[in-house]
Amino acid sequence: MYATTSLSNFHSPLSHSRVPTEEVKIEDAFDCDFDHNLQLLNIVGGRIRALDVALTWRGSYDHTMAPAFDQAFGILALLRSLKMSVSCKSVEYAAELLSRLVAPALETLYLGLRYHDAVGYLDEFFDACIRVSDVFSNVEAFPRLQEIVMHVEIMADEDDCAKIETDVMQTVSGLSARGILILEWDRSSFANPMHNISAMASRSPASKLPPELINMIVRSGDFWTQMACGLVAKKWYPPSRADLFKHALLYGPKLISYKNLLDRSPHLGHYVREVGIVGIESAYHVSCLLSIVKHINNAERLELIFNTQPPLRAAEFTNIGPVKELHLECASLIEGDEENLLAIAEYLETFPRVTNLSLAGIYQQSPNPDSDCARLTDALSKMNIRSLQVDSYTAAIGVSCFKNYPPANLEKVDIRYYYNSDDFSHSLRLMKTVGGYIKVLQLQFPLKEEIDGMDPDEAFGNLTQLKSLGMYASYLSMECAAELLSRLVAPALESIHMVLEYHAQPDYAAQFHNACVSISDIFNNVEAFPRLQKIAIDVAETPQDIMIDPEAVETEVTQSLSGLSAGSRNFKLELTLATNETFGTLTQLRSLGLRAIHAYVYYAAELFSELVAPALEMLHMELEYDANVDYATQLFDACVRISEKLDDIDAFPRLRAITILVSGTTEDENQWAMMEVVVMRIFADLSDRGNLKLEFKCTSWE
Known part of the structure; x- marks a missing residue:
């Protein structure tokens, strides 16, 4: 009789319907299918008394996993002890597993979590804490539960640890009320092999390096290296965050993540140098944006793209920093729309230090170059604009503002052009107005x-x-x-x-x-x-x-x-x-989205086959299927080339998430099903590695 069964994703004995065991240990692995372990629990779950689960590489939860979760964690009738160690990448997955737990005999629970101050992991961590608190606060579901040990490893700045601990305790207050919760804190490490890195660093000659050299060394590293460097010594923290939080692109769901991040760690706002705000329309998103902006005070570049009116007036950005580069893009710059021109004037008045100005409109009529834009003209006349970027729509603004007050210090002009526009005359007039200076x-x-x-x-x-x-x-x-x-x-x-x-x-x-x-x-x-x-x-x-x-x-x-x-x-x-070889120079690329209609799928595969991106972490592809024999053949050939490229682990050593979506509009269900089979066979080896998500979408009969 086996006293302990220690398993990994590589060796799950699914063929044995009755496994006499008291303890099961499941270890997650990067390139394998975790479903085998869930199936194992479905077989032996009714007889085990102790379960040890380590989740390291699992990604986000998908609703298609629900049946497997229910079958695995819904039958642990004799389970008395549960230990679960969870990485920052897997907290959502772990929380979903625990929410399906049926274990009325459970007496002790050990839960190891990692807190990470990166934007993508922060929300998932606190959501997981809330769900765990709700699940195990239910006395009827776990009547014998006597002790919960929650070990939290904090990977953040030392100065923020106290506030983080307070936030976690508030989040799990429901468990604290039962009187069975023990919270353990670990501030000592960024990764397990580096428990004493802070103490080592204080004794190391590296701690005595001049600031300029520390800055150069730390900022030359990649994302994870810089995250680790921030925990070496206080001197290393500022340069490690300078690049990590330099860019803040704010839109939709990211607004909430950034708001939560800066609310808990407001000092990070000081490292933001470039702010991009895209398509903010709802009142809730505006409120999140207001909360974010108040923490940023050192931005040098502001990019604002909006579809109607600006989501915030310029006065809300007064303290965002010494902005020197301003990009405003508006889809409603139409003739006679003085309100938008006044809004632009307000931004120019708010940021008088701007030397690099970009104005763009999106497929609308140009504003009248002969209209009265006195306030806008006055604002521009007081600025030291050295670089101006306009398109065929907003060139008219430059004509109107510069015709009487030519910018003596203007050195560079960039004129973009949208085809099928009748406004190139404004671009010519702008060149005539400022041509003698640039x-x-x-x-x-x-x-x-x-x-x-x-x-x-x-x-x-x-x-x-x-x-x-x-x-x-x-x-x-x-x-x-x-x-x-x-x-x-x-x-x-x-x-x-x-x-x-x-x-x-x-x-x-x-x-x-x-x-x-x-x-x-x-x-x-x-x-x-x-x-x-x-x-x-x-x-x-x-x-x-x-x-x-x-x-x-x-x-x-x-x-x-x-x-x-x-x-x-x-x-x-x-x-x-x-040629396609120019696609092979993206050495710093971390995330790639590639979409190709049916006529260009093979061309997309050609481009991708030339890709050199050793830092790539996430890949999303959308390939369109057409029932035409030639196009279908191109799709299959393209999938083969893509699969061959992705099989080369050395080419993409950091690639951890691949999503490939095949969409189409065929009415022949059998033909579509055959296509799915062929594509799945092509990507079979990749699917076995566990980091490929293959999806199909037929819009005609969905």
Whole structure:
């Protein structure tokens, strides 16, 4: 008779229907299926008296797990002792398991939890504490329960530990009322192998390093390294949090997490340097945002994107910090909408130190450039704007505000363009207004027909101080680019960076060739551009050109630009063909979302196969299925390439969560079912590793 059965995910003896045992130990593992352990409990649960569960790698709870949870934890009739050790990643999973527990003979419970001050784990920790308190406060369900030991390992700043302990005690007050709760606190470590790291650090020569060197060492580490460094010594804490909390992107559910984080650890707000606020509309989200903003006092960049009116007036951000970069994007900048223009003016008045200003509208009419924006003009005239970014809608604001008060210190202008807009004239007028001052110009070109009837000479003919030109031309706007560049007067120009989009369709390829020849002739003119020293040209493929030969394209482009290469100019020409290989430089990427419609699934797989992202932790893919034989074949081939890439553990050593969603609209249920079988077989090896979530969604009969 076995006294103890110690099991892992690798060896769950499911074939034995009757296992004589008194104690079962279940250990979680990263790349295995935990369901086997649940099935084991379903078999032997009615006979065991002691259960030890270690959850380390389990992710969030999914409602499809409910039957397995009920069967495993709902039949522990003889269980007297339960021990559960839970990592910060698995608290939601553990809380759901405990909520299904049926163990009327339970006498002792040991629960080990980890508190982590990272945004994603904080809410799950306190939600788990609340659920545990509710479950075990029920005397009828656990009439024999005599002792609950709750061991909490705190991974946070030492100064916050007392407040965290108070919050936890309040959360489990229901258990305290029963008089059976023992709370144990562990502040000593970030991870189990480092229990005495603080004491070691105080005796280490590293504690005597100069602050500049500590800052350089700590901030060169990845996320987990910086989290650990924050617990080494007090000197190490500030640099360890400087990058972790530098960016605060606030939207929807994240607002609640950030609010809870800063309410418990308000000092973290000081490390926030960049704040992004997106789509805040509900009153509750506004209240969360107000609570967050009051803790941030050192922000240098503020980005606000809203669909109607700003969720908060500028006065609410007065103390957010010395903002130097401001981005405002509004979907309702329509002609005659003075209220939005006044709101923008308020933000400019609130942040007079802004030197980098970005204004954008989303597919609406431009505000009237001749309208009276006196307050906005006055605010801009008092600012030292050095960099301005606008689009084809908000360029009109710049025209209106700068026509009487040109910005003498403006050095850089970036003009974005939305196709099918009739407002490129505002962009030309803005260039005419500020062109004599700027030294750097970034420009997206419109379609050729959209400049017909316009006179670009005044815009492109007075860029006398321009030193650097950056331009983007799609395959549809190559003719326009050549036409506008032929009007360029920029004697101080020193460098050019062009991104030109290539399309293999014969008509577009011919336009591309003719435009390159024209560009070559334009910039080979020594008298017009006497200081020009460098031209960098990136040629990008369009998604339609999946099957083109990169070498053939490079040869064609080189021949088209042969005038530059063979001319008498003494400058450096750099030519880059931006193929799929450009997807292989994302070395700092941690989260990737990739969506492809049915025509581009194989192209998406091609891109993904070139991905170099050793820091990648989360991957979400959406692939569209089409019943057409060619597209279905492309989907299967794409899945094979994706599976082969993901099988390479060395390529993604930190990848812990993969979600692949296959969606489609077929009406043939049998055909859809066959597709599901094929895709599941392709990803079978990945599914066995335990970190793949494969989903299917058919919108036609769902």
